[in-house]
Amino acid sequence: MIRGDGPARIPPPHLVLADLAADIEREHRLAIASACDAVAHAIAAGRLLLQAKRQIGHGGWLPWLAAKCPSVSIRSAQVYMRLAECAPSLTGPNTQRAAYFSLRAALRVIAQHRSAPALSTQEPFLNGHARHGAIHIHHGDCRALLPKLRRDGDIIVSDVPYNVGISYDGYNDCLPSDEYAGLIRAACQPPCVIISYPELMFRIAMIIGMEPSRAVAWVYHANTPRQWRLICWFGVEPDFARLRQPYRNPTDARVQELIANGSEGAASYDWWLIEQTKNVSAEKTCHLAQTPVEVMRRILMVTPALRYVDPFCGSGSLLVAAKELCRAAIGIEQSSAYCQIARQRLSAMPA
Numbered sequence: 001m002i003r004g005d006g007p008a009r010i011p012p013p014h015l016v017l018a019d020l021a022a023d024i025e026r027e028h029r030l031a032i033a034s035a036c037d038a039v040a041h042a043i044a045a046g047r048l049l050l051q052a053k054r055q056i057g058h059g060g061w062l063p064w065l066a067a068k069c070p071s072v073s074i075r076s077a078q079v080y081m082r083l084a085e086c087a088p089s090l091t092g093p094n095t096q097r098a099a100y101f102s103l104r105a106a107l108r109v110i111a112q113h114r115s116a117p118a119l120s121t122q123e124p125f126l127n128g129h130a131r132h133g134a135i136h137i138h139h140g141d142c143r144a145l146l147p148k149l150r151r152d153g154d155i156i157v158s159d160v161p162y163n164v165g166i167s168y169d170g171y172n173d174c175l176p177s178d179e180y181a182g183l184i185r186a187a188c189q190p191p192c193v194i195i196s197y198p199e200l201m202f203r204i205a206m207i208i209g210m211e212p213s214r215a216v217a218w219v220y221h222a223n224t225p226r227q228w229r230l231i232c233w234f235g236v237e238p239d240f241a242r243l244r245q246p247y248r249n250p251t252d253a254r255v256q257e258l259i260a261n262g263s264e265g266a267a268s269y270d271w272w273l274i275e276q277t278k279n280v281s282a283e284k285t286c287h288l289a290q291t292p293v294e295v296m297r298r299i300l301m302v303t304p305a306l307r308y309v310d311p312f313c314g315s316g317s318l319l320v321a322a323k324e325l326c327r328a329a330i331g332i333e334q335s336s337a338y339c340q341i342a343r344q345r346l347s348a349m350p351a
């Protein structure tokens with residue numbers, strides 16, 4: 001969600017229609033009156049409109065809008081709802097707040113994200129490249145491809161090879177120390193968010209020559225003594241307020257007041273309990289080191305960027321999370337089999 005200096009209040013989902021109409025009218029007036037906050041208010045209006053539309057159902061929507069929100073035209077309502085649906089794609093380092101966008105610029109971003117049709121999984125990669133809307137998959141070695149593909153505003157997000165001898169298709173996960181350092185140096189230039197074993201993260205920090213700005217422990221239950229990994233942010237600050245979780249003491253009077261005032265939960269803690277992708281998981285593919293989509297989803301939610309780049313994208317979990325959140329992303333993978341898996345996962349998602 002988008003937060004600004006004067007963020008519009010996000011209502012709880014149980015507002016009655018009369019309240020929704022009043023709130024929609026207010027947000028519409030604010031969107032017009034305040035040039036600076038126009039997009040933030042337009043998004044808030046869009047969220048309210050989507051709620052109202054869901055409650056009213058097919059057939060009654062347009063008459064309700066005309067009767068209850070007379071100053072909001074159908075066209076404005078459609079624009080607001082489109083903005084609300086794609087709000088995550090409007091944030092990034094150069095666009096810290098949707099408030100900095102003009103409505104027209106915001107709509108242009110959304111159009112870019114939606115312009116390219118998804119390719120069928122049957123089509124071959126064209127010159128080692130496939131595209132699904134704002135998501136690109138490149139087949140090849142990230143050391144050769146990254147210099148050509150990386151742009152200002154991109155943030156690397158990657159679960160890197162751990163160099164522990166995992167059996168990957170076509171890649172030796174047991175490189176001599178120097179070669180491994182060269183691979184990490186080439187692929188993980190800040191700003192970047194790296195997932196790895198805690199001990200290896202010290203080495204990665206030395207290789208890329210920077211201390212992390214923040215760290216989160218990703219914990220999980222496993223049959224082995226190793227039950228957590230480290231996620232580190234280098235050269236970029238995560239915003240944990242963007243990721244809300246249920247309050248631990250919902251009966252506490254102060255917490256109840258926060259909830260009554262529209263708070264959607266506590267800011268994220270610095271440890272995330274997310275189970276590994278197991279054979280029984282619905283998202284499991286044949287990739288032996290598949291990252292759970294939920295890990296990638298949370299990283300993206302707290303790390304605004306114009307575009308995300310995973311130089312070791314494997315089965316494409318980063319790309320799946322990016323597509324879900326309407327963000328732009330590219331993945332690079334040396335195995336064509338894994339590229340195809342990533343592509344199938346993207347194709348299976350709604351456009």
Ligand SMILES: C[S@@+](CC[C@H](N)C(=O)[O-])C[C@H]1O[C@@H](n2cnc3c(N)ncnc32)[C@H](O)[C@@H]1O
Pocket residue numbers: 140141142143158159160161162168169171183287289290291292311312313314315316317318332333334335338
């Ligand atoms: C830890 S796995 C990434 C898993 C991925 N996050 C997923 O969800 O499936 C590392 C991946 O890096 C790939 N890889 C290793 N060296 C590479 C290189 N030089 N260029 C591109 N991909 C590479 C491996 O084939 C492997 O799929």
